[in-house]
Amino acid sequence: MIHEVRGVVARSKGAPVTVETVLVPDPGPGEALVAVQACGVCRTDLHYRQGGINDEFPVLLGHEAAGVVEGVGDGVDTVAPGDFVILNWRAVCGRCRACRRGKPWYCFDTHNAAQSMTLSDGTALAPALGIGAFVEKTLVHSGQCTKVSPAIAPEIAGLLGCGVMAGLGAAINTGGITRGDSVAVIGCGGVGNAAIAGAALAGATTIIGIDVDPGKLQWATDFGATHAVNARESDAVEAVRSYTGGFGADVVIDAVGRPETWRQAFFARDFAGTVVLVGVPTPDLMVPEIPLLEIFGRGGSLKSSWYGDCLPERDFPMLVDLHLQGRLPLEKFVSETITLDDVEAAFEKMERGEVLRSVVLLCGPG
Numbered sequence: 242m243i244h245e246v247r248g249v250v251a252r253s254k255g256a257p258v259t260v261e262t263v264l265v266p267d268p269g270p271g272e273a274l275v276a277v278q279a280c281g282v283c284r285t286d287l288h289y290r291q292g293g294i295n296d297e298f299p300v301l302l303g304h305e306a307a308g309v310v311e312g313v314g315d316g317v318d319t320v321a322p323g324d325f326v327i328l329n330w331r332a333v334c335g336r337c338r339a340c341r342r343g344k345p346w347y348c349f350d351t352h353n354a355a356q357s358m359t360l361s362d363g364t365a366l367a368p369a370l371g372i373g374a375f376v377e378k379t380l381v382h383s384g385q386c387t388k389v390s391p392a393i394a395p396e397i398a399g400l401l402g403c404g405v406m407a408g409l410g411a412a413i414n415t416g417g418i419t420r421g422d423s424v425a426v427i428g429c430g431g432v433g434n435a436a437i438a439g440a441a442l443a444g445a446t447t448i449i450g451i452d453v454d455p456g457k458l459q460w461a462t463d464f465g466a467t468h469a470v471n472a473r474e475s476d477a478v479e480a481v482r483s484y485t486g487g488f489g490a491d492v493v494i495d496a497v498g499r500p501e502t503w504r505q506a507f508f509a510r511d512f513a514g515t516v517v518l519v520g521v522p523t524p525d526l527m528v529p530e531i532p533l534l535e536i537f538g539r540g541g542s543l544k545s546s547w548y549g550d551c552l553p554e555r556d557f558p559m560l561v562d563l564h565l566q567g568r569l570p571l572e573k574f575v576s577e578t579i580t581l582d583d584v585e586a587a588f589e590k591m592e593r594g595e596v597l598r599s600v601v602l603l604c605g606p607g
């Protein structure tokens with residue numbers, strides 16, 4: 242059976258998104274059909290629609306989602322119809338060289354659905370991050386469905402599927418932040434503020450939020466930043482040093498992903514500290530010029546964080562539990578709930594810095 246549903250499509254590079262009829266096949270072997278209940282608007286969706294990720298169009302946007310499994314294909318025993326799930330975009334294979342060496346968060350062969358969702362004329366859609374969830378029903382690999390407690394609201398749960406997990410994980414998993422650390426986070430959008438929340442959860446005692454937008458800095462403070470720096474008004478590197486005894490922070494997270502912010506991260510770090518790049522650069526951007534001797538002389542590590550180095554099966558249920566226990570205020574990330582028709586307007590609000598996350602609410606099953 243083919244399911245005819247509504248979805249948000251970027252038809253060509255830079256063009257405003259449109260709501261289209263999307264045809265979704267029944268799940269084949271290993272696949273799951275999910276009735277999407279909520280899907281957050283992430284900057285990566287905007288990168289896709291601007292052609293900043295690749296040239297594959299049309300794209301079915303949306304990837305930060307939660308919903309209910311409606312059907313599963315042959316051989317699927319990890320989820321069943323009726324399960325409440327968060328969708329993930331790195332379903333680990335368990336067999337590649339990274340998985341075999343015990344580092345499955347680096348999996349080099351992550352799974353996606355084998356069948357395509359299409360427009361009504363049969364044109365195959367490229368689903369954003371192998372998900373495509375600004376749509377009433379989506380088809381994913383069953384490994385992309387992580388079962389969590391249905392006690393959490395879908396619009397909050399879905400955010401763990403991308404930006405919030407990426408930020409929390411950049412702090413806790415990639416950055417290895419622990420009690421007493423000093424941390425600076427450059428870019429306090431959805432991802433950066435999640436990194437701040439992660440640093441607070443892990444026990445960092447100095448947490449410096451840096452942004453160019455005063456509204457974002459207020460949010461940063463709400464999530465646990467002990468200091469807020471407006472990089473338009475003061476030198477970010479000097480400010481971080483001034484709040485860390487003149488030394489720099491143990492961990493600096495770049496949640497913007499531009500040469501100038503990465504350079505700031507590099508120099509705002511203490512000797513032997515860690516830089517974590519979680520913001521995604523566009524293909525035109527180059528590593529800033531830094532003397533090689535500085536890279537040697539400062540020691541430490543320069544890391545990237547794919548999806549917060551998370552393991553969805555380990556991290557999503559744990560973070561949902563922390564939220565339900567009142568220890569992780571994930572609800573603060575939801576600035577507004579919208580419909581499928583409002584995604585383009587949500588991109589504009591994101592560009593104007595008015596929201597942390599706009600979340601599309603769909604009716605879900607029933």
Ligand SMILES: NC(=O)c1ccc[n+]([C@@H]2O[C@H](COP(=O)([O-])OP(=O)(O)OC[C@H]3O[C@@H](n4cnc5c(N)ncnc54)[C@H](O)[C@@H]3O)[C@@H](O)[C@H]2O)c1
Nearest residue numbers: 284285407428429430431432452453457519520521547548
């Ligand atoms: N690594 C991953 O797995 C992963 C996952 C999700 C998103 N991302 C990426 O993370 C980045 C942030 O995503 P988001 O959803 O939080 O976006 P966002 O638009 O909500 O936040 C970006 C923030 O950076 C600030 N900013 C811009 N230029 C700055 C500068 N020069 N100095 C300081 N602050 C500056 C903006 O004011 C804004 O608050 C994006 O590049 C996105 O693609 C990465």
Ligand SMILES: [Zn+2]
Nearest residue numbers: 334337340348
């Ligand atoms: Zn693997």
Ligand SMILES: [Zn+2]
Nearest residue numbers: 283285403404
């Ligand atoms: Zn995302």
